Amino acid sequence: MTEILALDGLVKRFGSRTILDGISLNVSAGEIVCFVGPSGTGKSTLLRCINGLEDIQGGCISFEGQAVQGNPGAIRAVRKRIGMIFQHFNLYPHLTALQNVMLAPVVVHKEPRAEVEARARTLFDKVRLAHRINAYPSEMSGGEQQRVAIARALCTNPHLLMFDEPTSALDPETVGDVLTVMRDLALEGRTMLVVTHEIRFAADVGTRMVFMDQGRIVEQGDPRAMVAGAQTERARKFLGTIHG
Amino acid sequence: MIQYWPLMLKAAGTTLWLSWLAMLLGAFGGTALALLRQIKFAPLRWAVIGYMEFFRSIPILIVLFFVFYGVPLLLEVDISPFVAATLALALHASATMSEVVAAGIASVGRGQWEAAAAAGFSWPQTMRHIIAPQALRVILPPSVGVFITTLKESSLASIIGYIELTRTGLLVRDATGGGFVPLLALGAVYFVINYAISQVGAALERRLHVGRRSDLVGAMA
Numbered sequence: 317m318t319e320i321l322a323l324d325g326l327v328k329r330f331g332s333r334t335i336l337d338g339i340s341l342n343v344s345a346g347e348i349v350c351f352v353g354p355s356g357t358g359k360s361t362l363l364r365c366i367n368g369l370e371d372i373q374g375g376c377i378s379f380e381g382q383a384v385q386g387n388p389g390a391i392r393a394v395r396k397r398i399g400m401i402f403q404h405f406n407l408y409p410h411l412t413a414l415q416n417v418m419l420a421p422v423v424v425h426k427e428p429r430a431e432v433e434a435r436a437r438t439l440f441d442k443v444r445l446a447h448r449i450n451a452y453p454s455e456m457s458g459g460e461q462q463r464v465a466i467a468r469a470l471c472t473n474p475h476l477l478m479f480d481e482p483t484s485a486l487d488p489e490t491v492g493d494v495l496t497v498m499r500d501l502a503l504e505g506r507t508m509l510v511v512t513h514e515i516r517f518a519a520d521v522g523t524r525m526v527f528m529d530q531g532r533i534v535e536q537g538d539p540r541a542m543v544a545g546a547q548t549e550r551a552r553k554f555l556g557t558i559h560g
Numbered sequence: 561m562i563q564y565w566p567l568m569l570k571a572a573g574t575t576l577w578l579s580w581l582a583m584l585l586g587a588f589g590g591t592a593l594a595l596l597r598q599i600k601f602a603p604l605r606w607a608v609i610g611y612m613e614f615f616r617s618i619p620i621l622i623v624l625f626f627v628f629y630g631v632p633l634l635l636e637v638d639i640s641p642f643v644a645a646t647l648a649l650a651l652h653a654s655a656t657m658s659e660v661v662a663a664g665i666a667s668v669g670r671g672q673w674e675a676a677a678a679a680g681f682s683w684p685q686t687m688r689h690i691i692a693p694q695a696l697r698v699i700l701p702p703s704v705g706v707f708i709t710t711l712k713e714s715s716l717a718s719i720i721g722y723i724e725l726t727r728t729g730l731l732v733r734d735a736t737g738g739g740f741v742p743l744l745a746l747g748a749v750y751f752v753i754n755y756a757i758s759q760v761g762a763a764l765e766r767r768l769h770v771g772r773r774s775d776l777v778g779a780m781a
Contacts, residue, residue: 367678396680406675410693420679423689472679 318345320380320475320507321366327374328361328531335361337531338375343509345475348502350518350539351511353528354554359511360403362528363478366509367391367398380475396424399469403481405461407453407468413440414449417468425472432471439467443497459490463497470501477501479510515555519543527551564732564742571728572749578642578724579711582649586710587703589650590657595687597662608658615655620713624648628720645717645724653710660702664695697768704761708754725749 321343328336335358343349351359364370366377368384368391377384379394407416414436421432440446443463453461462482469477479498483491495517502508502521512518518525518539525539527546535542535551546552597608615623628644631637639647668691676686718727729746736742 369674369677392680392682395678398678400675400678402671402675402678404671406671408672408675408690408694410697419689420681423685424680424682468679 319343320345321509322378323366323375324377325375326362326365326372326377328358328365328370329373335531336365336372339531339533340375341526341533343476343507345507346505346523348506348508348510348521348523349526350522350524351509351526351528352513352515352518352554353534357528358531359528360480363400363480363509363511366478367395367400396472397475399472399474399477401462401465401469401477401479401482403485405453405458405465405485407461407464409453412450412452413445413456413464413467416453416464417471420468420472436467436471439470442470442500443467444493457490458486459493462486462490462494466494466497466501475507477506477508479508479512481511481513483512483514515543527554529554564735567728567732568725568745568749571723571725572753574723575711575714575725576753578645578717578722579649579707579714582646582714583653583707583710585646585650586653586657586706589654590659591661593654593658594661594665597658598665612655612658615651620648620652621716621719623651624716624720627651641717641720641722644720645714645722649710649714649717652713653706656706656709657703660699660706661695663702664699665691667698668694697765700765700768701761704758707761708757711754711757712750 319342321341323339323341326336326339327334339358339362341349351362353359361370365372366379366384372385380397382390382394384391384394407413408419411419414433417436417439418429418432421427421435422429437446437449440449443466445460445463445467448456448460448464451460453464456464466482482498483494486494491514495514498508498510498517499521510518510522519542520539522539524536525542526536527534527542527548527550529550535546535548537547542551543555546555593608593611597605599605624644627648628639628641631644632639672690672694673686676690681690714724715726717724718730721727723731726746729742729749732745733739733742
């Protein structure tokens with residue numbers, strides 16, 4: 317498996333608070349890595365460092381052999397190959413669902429509009445929202461908006477998908493729709509990093525589980541094995557509480 | 561009085577043209593200032609804030625006198641009353657508009673910037689395709705107010721001898737032997753113009769909001 321992402325001794329501080337305290341991690345193509353752990357342990361911050369939304373105070377990140385640091389051009393080049401899905405969707409409210417999905421390919425990647433639109437339409441089929449193509453975000457449910465956000469991320473043909481608590485802001489009845497779409501993506505063999513509290517999803521779909529606490533990776537391994545019985549006390553306790 | 565109506569209407573046109581030009585310059589200037597404020601370079605920000613505070617704090621009449629009497633002395637150039645009035649009004653409007661534009665940009669949630677950044681949009685692309693269209697809806701209503709204020713302030717140009725609406729009204733009053741009616745007519749013309757502007761503004765606003773009423777909530781999340 318080719319390695320696409322390498323983190324080495326990553327340190328992130330906000331002022332005097334250390335959020336990430338020396339994270340090292342390697343991700344190969346096709347892996348689905350699920351990050352779990354208590355709130356405020358830096359899981360989301362970790363994703364945001366990977367595409368340069370947060371600067372880092374130590375260590376290094378390289379994506380497909382390219383450092384995510386320093387000049388804005390290099391960071392943008394990396395961002396073009398990573399799709400990100402946010403907890404609060406962050407759809408562009410002034411654009412329809414279709415326009416949301418088409419904007420980056422047309423503006424950032426300078427692809428021909430007709431080609432992008434054809435691809436966008438197949439993506440709406442994939443996320444089961446073909447009937448909502450002309451709706452504005454304000455007219456859609458949270459679950460629908462998040463599926464549009466997934467289509468938007470997919471439309472730039474990213475090499476890595478990052479999900480930052482994609483179901484945390486959703487009504488319980490729409491969580492399933494989003495997870496179904498994510499399962500489909502996993503079956504396609506896409507490389508995914510998922511920060512989630514859905515332990516069952518992580519166990520079913522993930523190829524690796526990373527348990528984080530207080531800015532560190534406490535334990536990682538096969539998701540099913542970890543849910544059945546983690547090595548460390550802290551992970552066992554956390555997974556036990558959430559699962560049971 | 562009736563024979564003077566064509567004169568009054570023509571003067572109304574002059575006032576509209578003067579204020580429109582000043583507003584246009586003020587809007588461009590204000591937008592440029594608001595964008596400059598976005599740059600994280602302290603001296604630049606102080607300069608912009610100083611400019612804004614300066615032009616917001618001194619009476620527009622003083623600015624007008626300075627441009628009309630002071631600048632020709634300083635630079636040894638001739639400035640017509642029209643140019644002086646346009647400049648003075650534009651300087652004033654640009655200070656207010658920079659606040660309005662800055663508030664409009666600030667109204668767009670951080671999530672929008674992040675979504676754009678994560679997708680690889682550059683700053684100009686983000687501004688143009690994502691921030692500006694959303695900010696515009698916040699910027700438009702107060703801009704209509706700034707335009708109306710500018711139009712009313714343009715009556716000050718009469719003091720430096722520019723024959724616009726107010727000046728014309730006063731001349732008509734003199735020509736008809738004083739009295740109340742010409743002043744009433746003058747007020748009525750201003751009212752009609754400004755009422756029409758606010759109606760056009762309201763119509764524009766409705767068009768910008770079609771089908772997306774509650775979207776500010778989504779933008780803030």
